[in-house]
Amino acid sequence: MGKEYVVTLCEGPSCIHKGSRRLRQLLEKKLEKHGIAGKVRTFLSGCLGMCAKGPIMVINPGYVIYGGVTVDDVDEIVEQHLIKDNPVARLTVKESHLYNRFFRVFGDAKFFGKQMRIALRNCGIIDPESIEDYLSLRGYEALAKVLTDMTPEDVIEELKKSGLRGRGGAGFPTGLKWQFTRAAESDEKYVICNADEGDPGAFMDRSAIEGDPHTVIEGMAIGAYAIGANKGYMYIRAEYPLAIERIQKAIDDAKKHGILGDNILGSDFSFDVEIKLGAGAFVCGEETALIHSIEGYRGMPRPRPPYPSVKGLFDKPTLINNVETWANIPVVIIDGGDWFSKVGVGKSNGTKVFAVAGRIVNTGLVEVPMGTTLREIIYDICGGIPGNKKFKAVQTGGPSGGCLPEDFLDTSIDYESLAEVGSIMGSGGMIVIDEDSCMVQMAEFFLEFTQSESCGKCTPCREGTKRMLEILTRISKGKGQDGDIEKLERLGHMIQKASLCGLGQSAPNPVLSTLKNFRDEYKEHIYNSKCRAGQCKAMLSYLITDNCIGCGACLRACPVDAITGNKKEKHLINQDICIKCGKCYEVCKFDAVAKS
Amino acid sequence: MVTPLDIIKKKRAEAVSRIIGKGYLSTKRVYVGMATCEIAAGSDEVMRVFRDAISKGGLTDVYLSQKGCVGRCNLEPTVEIIESGKNPVRYGLITPEKAQDIIDRHLKKGEVITEWVID
Numbered sequence: 001m002g003k004e005y006v007v008t009l010c011e012g013p014s015c016i017h018k019g020s021r022r023l024r025q026l027l028e029k030k031l032e033k034h035g036i037a038g039k040v041r042t043f044l045s046g047c048l049g050m051c052a053k054g055p056i057m058v059i060n061p062g063y064v065i066y067g068g069v070t071v072d073d074v075d076e077i078v079e080q081h082l083i084k085d086n087p088v089a090r091l092t093v094k095e096s097h098l099y100n101r102f103f104r105v106f107g108d109a110k111f112f113g114k115q116m117r118i119a120l121r122n123c124g125i126i127d128p129e130s131i132e133d134y135l136s137l138r139g140y141e142a143l144a145k146v147l148t149d150m151t152p153e154d155v156i157e158e159l160k161k162s163g164l165r166g167r168g169g170a171g172f173p174t175g176l177k178w179q180f181t182r183a184a185e186s187d188e189k190y191v192i193c194n195a196d197e198g199d200p201g202a203f204m205d206r207s208a209i210e211g212d213p214h215t216v217i218e219g220m221a222i223g224a225y226a227i228g229a230n231k232g233y234m235y236i237r238a239e240y241p242l243a244i245e246r247i248q249k250a251i252d253d254a255k256k257h258g259i260l261g262d263n264i265l266g267s268d269f270s271f272d273v274e275i276k277l278g279a280g281a282f283v284c285g286e287e288t289a290l291i292h293s294i295e296g297y298r299g300m301p302r303p304r305p306p307y308p309s310v311k312g313l314f315d316k317p318t319l320i321n322n323v324e325t326w327a328n329i330p331v332v333i334i335d336g337g338d339w340f341s342k343v344g345v346g347k348s349n350g351t352k353v354f355a356v357a358g359r360i361v362n363t364g365l366v367e368v369p370m371g372t373t374l375r376e377i378i379y380d381i382c383g384g385i386p387g388n389k390k391f392k393a394v395q396t397g398g399p400s401g402g403c404l405p406e407d408f409l410d411t412s413i414d415y416e417s418l419a420e421v422g423s424i425m426g427s428g429g430m431i432v433i434d435e436d437s438c439m440v441q442m443a444e445f446f447l448e449f450t451q452s453e454s455c456g457k458c459t460p461c462r463e464g465t466k467r468m469l470e471i472l473t474r475i476s477k478g479k480g481q482d483g484d485i486e487k488l489e490r491l492g493h494m495i496q497k498a499s500l501c502g503l504g505q506s507a508p509n510p511v512l513s514t515l516k517n518f519r520d521e522y523k524e525h526i527y528n529s530k531c532r533a534g535q536c537k538a539m540l541s542y543l544i545t546d547n548c549i550g551c552g553a554c555l556r557a558c559p560v561d562a563i564t565g566n567k568k569e570k571h572l573i574n575q576d577i578c579i580k581c582g583k584c585y586e587v588c589k590f591d592a593v594a595k596s
Numbered sequence: 597m598v599t600p601l602d603i604i605k606k607k608r609a610e611a612v613s614r615i616i617g618k619g620y621l622s623t624k625r626v627y628v629g630m631a632t633c634e635i636a637a638g639s640d641e642v643m644r645v646f647r648d649a650i651s652k653g654g655l656t657d658v659y660l661s662q663k664g665c666v667g668r669c670n671l672e673p674t675v676e677i678i679e680s681g682k683n684p685v686r687y688g689l690i691t692p693e694k695a696q697d698i699i700d701r702h703l704k705k706g707e708v709i710t711e712w713v714i715d
Contacts, residue, residue, distance in 0.1 A: 004621055011683055041621060044683045111668065111714075124629065124666030133661075135604075135611035144604035203633070210631040211664020242632045257607060265600035365667030 004039050005082055008058040011044040014051035019071070023055055026071055030078045040082055053093050067093035114381055116343065117367045118351045119167075119327035123211030128246050131253040134214040140259055142330035143218050146225055147267040150333075152182060155226040159329075161337030163349035168194055168285075168322030169397065169426045170502070171348075171415040177319065180309040181227040184317035189229035191220050192313065192320040194290060195236035195243070198282040199398030200449060202429035204353045205323040207365050209236070209243040212327070213250035217273060219326030221260065222333060224271045227319050232271065235290055237278040248275060282453035285427075286501045287312075287320045289455065300457045301501035322427065324353055345371030348414035352428060358395075359434040361386050368413065375409040378432055389434040393517070397426025399446040400506030402513030403439065422513045424506065438535035439518040440525055443511045444472040450507035461504030464495040468511060478538040480526030489515060534595045537580040544571050544584075547592035554584035554593060622659040624703055627676040631665035638691065639673035645695040646675075655699060671714055677702060688714040 009015075009024050024042060031037040053067030057077070064087045066077065073091060080086045117123070126133035134140070146155055160175030181189065193216060197205040209216060220232045236244055251273050254260040262270045276294050283289045284299040291313050293299035312318025328350060332340050341349050348370040354377065357363050361383030368377060374394055378384065385391050393403040396413075402423030404411065411417050415425050433442060451465040468491050471484050492508030492515075499505045515522060524530040531539045544554070550568040562578040565571030573584070585593045628634075628643045643662065649655040668674055671688030675698065678684040685708055687698065694712060701707045 004616065006621070041623070041680045043678060043680060120667070123664045125663060127661045128664045129662070130615075132611035132614050135608050136615055138608070140604050141601070141608070144600040147600040149599075149601075207631060207633070207665040207667070240632070242635070258603075265603045266598060267600050362668070362670055364669040365665060367667075 005059055006041050006043060007082075008043045010054060010056040010058075012051060012054070015054040015056060018055045020055040022071060023057070023069060023074060026074050027078070030074055031082075034078060034083060036078075036082060056093070059087075065093045066091040111362060111364070111381060114372065114376055115367055116351050116369045118331050118340075118343070119215075119324045119353055120208060120211065120365070120367050121331070122215060123207060123365075126212065128211050128213055129249055131214060131250070131257060134212070138334065139214055139330075140218055140254075142333035143221050143225075143259070144265055146222050146333060147265055147269055152226045152228065155222060155333070156182060158337040159226075159332060162332045162340035163337075163344075163347070164325065164328055164332060164340065165348065165415065166322060167324035167328070167352065167427070169400075169424065171425060174321065174325055177309060177321075178223065178226050180307070181317050181319040184310050186317050188231075188314075188316045189227055190313045190316060190318045191224045191227065191229050191232040192290070192294070192318060193220055193232070193234045193236075193326055194285065194287065194320055194322045195234060195240075196278045196285040196290060197237065197240075197323075197427065198280075198285050198453075199400075199427055199429045200446075201355065201357045201431050202398055202427060203355045204365065204428045206240050206243050207355075208323050208327055208353070209240070209247055213243075213247045214254065215327045215330060216247070216323055217250055217254055217260070219321075219329035220273060221264070221271050222329050223319055223321065223326070225269055227317070229319065230270050230272070232273040233294055233313070234273055234275045235278055235284075235294060236275060237280060239280060244275060244277070251275070281455070282450075283455045283501070283503050286503060289501070290320070291318065300455045301503075303500060324428070343369050345369075345412060345414050346416060348416065352413060352425065354428045354430045356382050356430045356432065358430075358432040359385055359389065359437070360432040370414045371412050373410050373412055374404070377413070377430070378409070382432075385432065385434050389436060391432070392435050392437060393433040393439065393442075393514075395423075395431040395433065395442070395446075395510065396429070397424040397506075397509075398429035399449045400424065400502070400509055401426045401429070402509045403433070403442065403517060404513070405517045422509075422516060424509065436533055436535070438476070438531050438533040439514045439521045440472065440476050440531070441535055443514045444469070444476055446510040447472060447507065450503060454503060454507070458498075458500040458504060460495045460498040461500070461507065464491050464499075465504070465507050467491060468495070468508065472511065475522065475525050476531075476536045476538070478525070478529050478536065480522075482526070484526060485515060485519070485522055488512075540580050541575055541596055542573055542578060542580065542582070542585060543594050543596055544573055545592050545594050546570065547590045549590055549592070551590070553587045553589065557583040557587040559583060619659045622657045623680040624657060625659045625661070625676075625678040626703070627661050627663045627678075629665060629672060629674045630662035633665055633669055634672045634674065637672040641692045642673050642675060642690050642695045645692045646699070649696075649699045649703075653699070655703060658703060668714065674714070679706075686714045687712045 009020050031040050055069050057066040057069050076088055080088050156178050164174045165171040195205050278284050281299050284293045286301045287308055289299040289301040308318040308320055344350050351367050351369050353367045356366055366381055393405050395401055395403045404423055408421050411421055418425050447469050451469045454461045454465055456462045471488055492512045495508050496505055529539050534540055548570040555563045560577055560579055562574045563571050629639055646660050673690050675687045675690045
């Protein structure tokens with residue numbers, strides 16, 4: 001009698017308030033009474049994030065969630081569910097079954113409280129190298145459901161209903177893309193997963209693949225079924241060895257289970273995935289360049305149209321989506337497009353994963369519903385700026401995004417709102433900048449990256465970014481000229497309009513947005529030779545003030561012996577030797593080293 | 597007729613029993629984060645300490661598994677312990693030495709080492 005069960009009780013403050021502790025005592029007593037205490041284990045968890053329906057009880061295997069459980073219900077749960085294996089329907093909570101499994105185990109509510117994990121629903125929960133772990137949490141059920149009772153048109157319809165948009169940056173409606181690819185006539189079609197994550201500071205795709213590779217494969221298989229393809233490519237950068245290893249293992253395991261290959265799960269649908277490694281060119285994240293790279297050519301973009309949905313890989317119709325987009329697909333299928341469309345705001349449905357880095361207390365991977373504000377991510381989830389420093393800007397969308405100052409912290413995170421204030425959603429990089437960073441240098445850094453990654457095919461991007469970079473370097477070296485700001489703006493707008501692909505069209509964004517939001521800093525650099533953050537070395541000198549007691553700490557710390565002075569006498573920095581490394585400033589305990 | 601959905605449901609039931617067969621229902625479950633970021637922070641060494649404790653050190657009734665990245669980058673490597681009848685615990689910034697302490701104090705004596713807990 002009775003299977004082995006694991007009962008998890010929510011121990012969040014709200015559930016405790018509603019009596020979850022009494023429930024637990026009672027439950028344990030009943031288990032003893034029925035003699036099944038050895039078979040049923042009880043676990044506690046931190047807040048499960050479903051406070052409105054508390055107290056919450058989750059029973060595994062089966063993943064049945066009970067809400068609003070009272071002491072009067074315990075008998076029924078024990079006798080019906082735990083002994084007779086017959087879940088109590090009237091108590092089950094009919095929410096999404098797939099997302100936010102996170103809270104079902106752990107608390108850490110400060111970090112996870114405002115998050116909602118759809119794409120990353122299994123990341124950090126399951127063993128990514130175990131197909132059993134994935135299967136046990138309803139893995140591949142979406143694929144099976146599609147093969148059992150949905151036509152390709154049904155799948156596309158569901159996706160259109162969900163309002164899911166491409167998570168790689170452009171935000172094109174995924175359902176429409178699938179529809180176009182399905183409508184294109186051809187004897188052969190392909191699906192591609194774009195895992196060529198190249199933005200500096202971004203690691204969403206790597207974490208998603210390393211944490212839950214099967215989700216991506218399941219999404220791709222559903223896409224292939226919907227458009228009528230039998231072959232898929234996973235384009236992943238060679239710099240991600242562990243991700244490659246895990247996705248390869250996932251593909252092999254899925255084949256062993258008959259989930260990939262010929263006649264998947266006994267149906268007449270066949271699909272196989274092959275891994276293609278990228279050699280590290282940033283431009284290969286652009287879809288047409290990526291397709292060229294798979295074909296064996298040099299990774300360079302071509303003009304669109306024709307779009308890949310009509311003429312893509314090997315000139316066949318090709319469906320290409322980003323890792324995160326694919327990871328959302330199984331949830332849309334199982335929980336339905338209607339459910340998915342209720343998450344988010346305006347025309348941006350669902351969630352978005354961000355890799356938060358820079359000057360922030362909790363760097364990390366965050367998945368939030370669209371419509372969350374930048375302030376909520378930076379201050380509530382990630383704990384704000386370390387060391388009592390002042391927030392200066394946040395860069396969203398990686399090297400192609402814009403820098404937003406404090407006034408924009410309450411901007412809602414969705415495609416439209418971010419575009420409106422001069423930034424982009426991008427693939428999900430988010431870099432927080434504090435008062436110690438110089439905005440001219442930031443812009444220079446990002447432009448240096450895009451400039452060196454420009455493939456050189458079109459002139460505006462190849463030549464324009466080079467010229468912009470020269471001007472920026474000149475400004476940060478203290479040699480800025482009157483008219484440089486206007487030149488940067490003119491060049492920037494020209495490159496945005498005239499470049500062939502997304503790389504060039506977005507490369508000037510960091511410069512243009514800092515020019516718009518931090519224009520004074522540029523002016524100070526050019527006209528007053530001043531860098532207010534004290535970062536541009538050409539404009540910086542370190543001086544020892546009268547506070548100096550002659551302890552010699554700076555003298556010992558100086559790597560180039562630029563500091564001289566006798567013990568207990570004021571020291572002196574030789575400006576000709578000084579390399580402005582700032583070591584003396586860091587070690588001085590008497591505030592005797594000043595930046596100017 | 598057997599549908600793909602029937603097949604996948606059967607596979608799920610089999611997967612669950614295989615997981616249980618691996619000792620999932622042990623009173624203590626230990627998870628070590630093993631993504632590139634966690635490994636770079638030293639989680640493979642931490643994993644080894646737990647593995648050795650189970651294979652050589654006489655640590656019993658423990659289910660050990662790896663997992664992906666939860667997103668707590670600045671606190672990696674992370675170790676999670678789920679114990680029957682107790683609140684689950686996530687430890688951050690774990691070194692091999694701290695892992696040994698977790699084995700000796702938490703897993704063997706039931707003492708939660710609060711100063712390392714992420715809460």
